[in-house]
Amino acid sequence: MRRYVGERGEEEILRYLITLPGVQIDHVASWSDAYGYDIAVLGAMRECHLEVKSTTRANRLTLHLSRNEFETMKADEAWHLVAVVLDQELRLARVYAIARDWIQSCAPADTALGARWDSAKFDVPQAACTPGIPALAPFLSCEDSPLLVGRTVASSAWSLSAYPDRRLSVYLRWRAQMMQALNAIVRMVGLGELSCCAAIACCCLNRLKNLARTARASPRARRPQHLLRVLERA
Known part of the structure; x- marks a missing residue:
């Protein structure tokens, strides 16, 4: 079930991103997990790598990061962690960007004997969440999805049906x-x-x-x- 929710979250983000003009979207997670992120957003002067974590729990944000995703975050300036909250119909309800500094400060430490962690669980506080995806600001305009720019709206106020692709x-x-x-x-x-x-x-x-x-x-x-x-x- 968790895998299905994760796939639905990626699909919902893609449905919004693919409407952006002049931007190339590459869903790299559809063929490989080796990249350390799920979606690449490619523009003329900027590139963003989005690692998408999804949940249906509106009152608590818990996510898991693999070691590969964590190491990619440390090495890749364009890497950003995006938390997607889905409603009961598994449609996009809210989007948050998770602070990179907070992730690094809360990650578990490897032991002195050389043991390394492979996956870590994070309970994300509200202070570490920023509404929307600020890293996409250069690609967005005021007409784009309020969810991506950090404004909460009713589901009927902005519809994807106006942007068939x-x-x-x-x-x-x-x-x-x-x-x-x-x-x-x-x-x-x-x-x-x-x-x-x-x-x-x-x-x-x-x-x-x-x-x-x-x-x-x-x-x-x-x-x-x-x-x-x-x-x-x-």
Whole structure:
């Protein structure tokens, strides 16, 4: 369940970030955990690396950092920890930036015998939280999401429906199809039918390529209604 909540938090942040003009969004966590962060925001003069932690608990913020994420924070000036609070429908309710100095001061110490911690739990106080994501200020304008700039609003006051973007829709469909293929492969391996694994993976990749080609080639691909029909046929 915690993994699912974490994925939903990343998806919600992506839904907002992908609407920003002139910015390239790279969801690096979708293919590797080695980076030490989840989302790269690339602009002409600035770059931000966001490590996203999600929770559904509105009155308490507890998060876990891996050793790799912690070491990346110390070495990477562009690294920022973002806490996402989701509502009961797993939609974005609030966003906080967690102070880097506080994380470093509260991290556990390695023992004198050379033992190193691999993962640490942090109970974040309100004093360490800043509403919004201040590191994204150079990319944001007053028309962008109030949640990202640190203003709390009613869910109906700012809607993502005004910013349809086919890239996010296609990406989410890709990931869902890939996960279905991987689950099928795991089941086949469990049954000992190893010869089916390569065929399943190949079919999945071809399906994703066809979906991408259809979405790019369609002259009406920017229309949300047409995109839905394209995705349903895929």
